[in-house]
Amino acid sequence: MSTTSTEPVRPGRASLLYDPRIRGYIYQLALLAIVGFLIYSAASNAIENLRAQKIASGFGFWHNASGFDVNQKLIPYDASTGTYGRAFYVGLLNTLLVAAIGIVLSTFLGFFVGVARLSSNWVVAKIAMVYVEIIRNLPLLLQLFFWYNAVLKPLPNPRQSIQLPAGALLNNRGLYIPDPHLGPGGSLIIWAFLIGIAATLVFRHWARKQQAATGKQYPIGLVALGLVVLLPLAVYFATGRPVSFVYPELAGFNLRGGIQIFPEFVALLLGLTTYTAGFIAEVVRAGILAVSKGQTEAANALGLRAGPTLKLVVIPQAMRVIIPPLTSNYLNLTKNSSLAVAIGYPDLVQVFTGTVLNQTGQAVEVVAITMAVYLTISLVTSLFMNIYNRRMALVER
Amino acid sequence: MKKFMGAALIAAAGVIGVSAAQAQGGGLLAQVKSKGVLTCGVGPGLAGFGMPDAQGNWSGLDVDLCRAIAAAIFNDPAKVKFIPLSSKDRFTALQSGEVDLLSRNTTWTMSRDTSLGLNFAGVNYYDGQGFMVRKKLGVDSAMKLEGASVCTQQGTTTELNLADFFRTNKMKYEVVAFASNDETVKAYESGRCDAFTTDASGLYAERLKLSTPTDHIVLPEIISKEPLGPVVRHGDDLWLDVVKWTHNAMLNAEELGITKANVDEMLKSENPEIKRLVGTEGKFGEAIGLTNDWAYRIVKHIGNYGESFERNVGMGSLLKIARGQNALWTKGGLQYAPPIR
Numbered sequence: 001m002s003t004t005s006t007e008p009v010r011p012g013r014a015s016l017l018y019d020p021r022i023r024g025y026i027y028q029l030a031l032l033a034i035v036g037f038l039i040y041s042a043a044s045n046a047i048e049n050l051r052a053q054k055i056a057s058g059f060g061f062w063h064n065a066s067g068f069d070v071n072q073k074l075i076p077y078d079a080s081t082g083t084y085g086r087a088f089y090v091g092l093l094n095t096l097l098v099a100a101i102g103i104v105l106s107t108f109l110g111f112f113v114g115v116a117r118l119s120s121n122w123v124v125a126k127i128a129m130v131y132v133e134i135i136r137n138l139p140l141l142l143q144l145f146f147w148y149n150a151v152l153k154p155l156p157n158p159r160q161s162i163q164l165p166a167g168a169l170l171n172n173r174g175l176y177i178p179d180p181h182l183g184p185g186g187s188l189i190i191w192a193f194l195i196g197i198a199a200t201l202v203f204r205h206w207a208r209k210q211q212a213a214t215g216k217q218y219p220i221g222l223v224a225l226g227l228v229v230l231l232p233l234a235v236y237f238a239t240g241r242p243v244s245f246v247y248p249e250l251a252g253f254n255l256r257g258g259i260q261i262f263p264e265f266v267a268l269l270l271g272l273t274t275y276t277a278g279f280i281a282e283v284v285r286a287g288i289l290a291v292s293k294g295q296t297e298a299a300n301a302l303g304l305r306a307g308p309t310l311k312l313v314v315i316p317q318a319m320r321v322i323i324p325p326l327t328s329n330y331l332n333l334t335k336n337s338s339l340a341v342a343i344g345y346p347d348l349v350q351v352f353t354g355t356v357l358n359q360t361g362q363a364v365e366v367v368a369i370t371m372a373v374y375l376t377i378s379l380v381t382s383l384f385m386n387i388y389n390r391r392m393a394l395v396e397r
Numbered sequence: 398m399k400k401f402m403g404a405a406l407i408a409a410a411g412v413i414g415v416s417a418a419q420a421q422g423g424g425l426l427a428q429v430k431s432k433g434v435l436t437c438g439v440g441p442g443l444a445g446f447g448m449p450d451a452q453g454n455w456s457g458l459d460v461d462l463c464r465a466i467a468a469a470i471f472n473d474p475a476k477v478k479f480i481p482l483s484s485k486d487r488f489t490a491l492q493s494g495e496v497d498l499l500s501r502n503t504t505w506t507m508s509r510d511t512s513l514g515l516n517f518a519g520v521n522y523y524d525g526q527g528f529m530v531r532k533k534l535g536v537d538s539a540m541k542l543e544g545a546s547v548c549t550q551q552g553t554t555t556e557l558n559l560a561d562f563f564r565t566n567k568m569k570y571e572v573v574a575f576a577s578n579d580e581t582v583k584a585y586e587s588g589r590c591d592a593f594t595t596d597a598s599g600l601y602a603e604r605l606k607l608s609t610p611t612d613h614i615v616l617p618e619i620i621s622k623e624p625l626g627p628v629v630r631h632g633d634d635l636w637l638d639v640v641k642w643t644h645n646a647m648l649n650a651e652e653l654g655i656t657k658a659n660v661d662e663m664l665k666s667e668n669p670e671i672k673r674l675v676g677t678e679g680k681f682g683e684a685i686g687l688t689n690d691w692a693y694r695i696v697k698h699i700g701n702y703g704e705s706f707e708r709n710v711g712m713g714s715l716l717k718i719a720r721g722q723n724a725l726w727t728k729g730g731l732q733y734a735p736p737i738r
Binding site: 071341354358 | 484485488489492508509512513514534536543544545546551552553556557559560561564570571572573574575576580584587588589591630631632
């Protein structure tokens with residue numbers, strides 16, 4: 001006590017060092033320097049070791065001819081002209097395809113099962129419960145093997161293909177559907193379809209405004225059906241039916257023509273969808289239970305029926321609880337799609353981290369690129385879900 | 398997948414850390430000697446080449462080479478730790494130092510020899526790629542596979558040859574690639590594919606595993622050259638010599654008529670070539686960091702190349718593969734070892 005009072009306080013260097021803010025910066029800088037040094041030394045060490053072992057390094061392989069084929073490709077690719085870079089995009093698109101469709105389907109199935117679990121119908125609730133418990137508690141890889149075999153085993157070989165309506169054929173090489181080819185004027189149908197969607201969105205916006213202003217309701221569903229389905233159909237007939245179909249037919253011992261949907265894709269999609277839906281169902285159930293019962297009772301007291309109560313009162317409030325864990329389920333689905341490698345679906349990991357890595361031998365580069373891609377996909381998904389979450393969040397006044 | 402990621406991680410760790418084998422002093426031979434065990438990367442289960450039995454004892458042509466090296470170094474063929482590797486993981490495992498050598502029906506190609514940082518130590522099986530189909534398809538030639546679905550294992554030369562073959566013959570096909578051999582065969586058996594393709598030796602081995610092997614035929618066409626051999630990392634010449642000369646010693650032993658049964662008598666032989674091989678003359682073993690009776694030990698424990706071949710893949714095995722290209726050069730085959738002198 002006495003010393004502090006006798007000696008004058010110097011506000012210069014001492015206070016700077018003891019300033020918690022400055023000190024915080026110093027610690028953070030030090031940590032950053034250590035992390036930076038670790039990354040730098042790891043990278044330079046890796047490069048040094050690769051050079052010492054005479055292993056090719058760098059990204060020059062990207063433009064080299066690949067020389068292998070992939071069965072499912074969304075962009076043109078073949079062994080003679082394809083490069084490793086092209087193969088990367090083929091794999092990436094296959095990953096995105098199965099992830100995008102899987103996310104949509106598992107959301108629908110998950111919401112359905114989640115609501116069913118809360119059903120007052122005892123049988124429906126128990127079936128939903130059994131589904132969730134079985135699906136959630138078995139390893140996904142096992143389920144994928146199950147689906148792959150369940151999809152493949154009962155199907156006949158191409159010569160005994162099962163005839164489906166509209167010229168589609170089903171066998172153990174996949175589902176073959178007629179391939180539509182647009183004749184002259186055919187593009188008008190696509191435009192009509194796009195215009196129908198746009199018009200529906202505009203109409204919905206207008207109808208909601210009207211309802212908010214006047215209380216009058218408009219049949220949005222019917223109008224949407226008319227615009228999206230009937231309008232393109234009308235154009236189809238008006239332009240003289242310009243769409244021709246190439247039907248799959250037996251040629252040699254396989255089918256030729258038509259669009260082939262591979263059994264690997266179907267098995268992976270089924271596996272990912274049912275698995276993720278089990279988790280989403282629980283998220284949805286938790287979200288709905290988080291909305292207090294008073295909300296439902298209040299809605300009932302206002303005279304709303306069960307449907308509108310769920311749709312207008314319960315779900316919007318439940319969504320605030322649902323969205324964050326839903327996001328992580330979407331991310332899991334995307335990452336789990338890499339298990340495709342086990343059943344021969346040519347996703348990013350199978351094509352790029354599998355074949356390309358092995359043919360080039362450049363493990364470090366290939367694995368680094370793959371990790372960066374999954375990171376990017378996940379971050380973009382999170383970003384969109386966060387934006388959506390912000391829109392759904394409770395507006396506090 | 399899991400195994401692969403494991404290998405990739407090990408590779409990353411091996412490459413990033415300083416644990417790359419060459420960084421340590423003394424060379425691989427000295428390290429193996431001090432460890433007291435040889436770590437050998439083998440196939441995860443290819444009958445005749447490398448497969449564990451119900452008790453976990455490994456056997457096969459590739460396995461014998463590992464045991465022969467262990468016999469030469471330790472005078473004990475049991476001092477081998479076998480690491481089963483899928484074709485996808487094998488090079489990463491070798492590059493990262495997880496295994497001391499790869500003896501796992503691996504095709505010697507230029508790009509693998511050069512850009513992967515590896516060295517091939519010889520050819521212990523001359524093979525070529527073929528196709529297997531169901532008999533009831535009525536196909537008797539690979540040229541009739543137009544439009545076929547073909548199951549193959551990814552990360553192999555097979556995958557590339559397949560694309561080449563169909564491209565050169567202007568035929569359409571659909572490839573279904575799996576990470577492991579077992580899944581590939583299972584998919585073929587379930588009817589997913591019309592044909593299964595791999596090295597001809599592998600086709601015969603895998604056919605044995607099918608529920609009714611007689612329903613399937615191997616087509617006559619061989620569409621590629623597949624010289625299979627042991628692989629080591631670049632940059633350790635002494636170790637390369639040990640692996641190379643173990644294989645050569647087994648070939649030379651066959652050529653000189655030295656077998657597991659008569660090798661003890663051969664110690665008394667007056668033939669200078671035999672004397673140099675069994676170590677009663679010269680100091681050839683010391684030149685590769687081993688004892689002079691190194692080749693004697695190999696033949697004593699494992700036998701010569703012909704014995705190993707017959708026992709594992711030849712007439713003494715279930716595979717019943719003829720020597721063919723793998724006969725000695727003196728009998729019209731391609732197996733030819735430089736002399737020990």
